[in-house]
Amino acid sequence: MSGLVIGFDLLLVAGLAWLAWQALFDRHRFSAVVHFMAFGLVMALVWVRLDALDIALAEAAIGAGVTGALLLAALGRLPATGGHSPAWRAAQRPLVLLALSTALLATLALAWVAWQLPRPGLAVPIAEALPESGVTHAVTAILLNLRAWDTLLEIAVMLTGVFLVWSLGAALVPYAPATALPGLPALTRLLHPLFLLVPAYLLWRGSHAPGGAFPAGAVLGAGGVLLVLAGALPWMHEPRRQPLLRLLLAAGLLLFLAVALGGLLLTGTFLAIPASMAGNVILAVETAAALSIALMLMAFYLYGEPGR
């Protein structure tokens, strides 16, 4: 039996290495993108085998789903001809060597540091702090209470990405499907309720089991991408709705900052949430963050500022 399990894991690892190699070095662009999407799927299976269900959920939603959609859309925008970039120029070679050796050294240093980490890690202190955090699932407690600062900065980074895309893109290319696809609006109407139901379920589940804002936001954003494909989101492009769109994009970050400052006023510590209200506060922050993440992913997909 254990031989079977080891064989299963070896199959997974071999498939993962092959997919990674193909995604990086396949000469054909579309083939590389599809290999990357399959890599995300197998990677999620690997996280499941490593007992990291939260990361498996996030990988399935963001790595395999949304990133694949973004890459396919980018592929559609690339010029048809051109293909691969030419080989390195002579002046670039020392820089490439320098970058490669730095990456190698950094990897070795990180591996050494990881080897020196104290065992058995932080599991026991986190389990002790769990009753104070307002949720019963350790990963959600870490992401939104114990290490909320990291999550706050992650959302800020995503919002900065949207700003960059909006400031770079000269114009939003009218991006209707290349051919009329009568099945697409019907499919969207049929499927989109599920893309609202599942994020709500993931948000609710996040307080006591794997789930939470990031997978929920990614699934909601994927549903939004489906709506964008079917052209079912005219409100996003109306000039009078732009303040609402911007408010929703920033809602996660704003509510997070409000909670952080409220903690400063109530307890004297930045981002400290009083235990009595932590459960409700975390659910509110997660809901706002999921909405913002979904809209940010849709903004990346649109690749340009709507309403212009």
Add this chain to the structure above:
Amino acid sequence: MFHAAIAALLLLNAGVALWRLHRGPTSADRMLAAELISVSAIAVLLLLGIGLAQPALVDVALIFALLAAVATANFVTRTWTLLHEESGNREEAGRD
């Protein structure tokens, strides 16, 4: 361990899809191979969820199933039709 055996068999099945993914020859072949891997992964997840008594794996399978639909819709609207429309690029859509 009956479930693990079936899961390993399904994983081998997905390995065949890997070959199709590499060989092509059309982009639709590649996309369908990726969808086959996705479906196999869903089945593997459900089997592991029963075998390891981890009901949360059903959630991961649910997300896989939902996002496979988005990936296919994206491919058809954004990539496949574009490749077919551009006559200069017919080779990429047809053969490679």
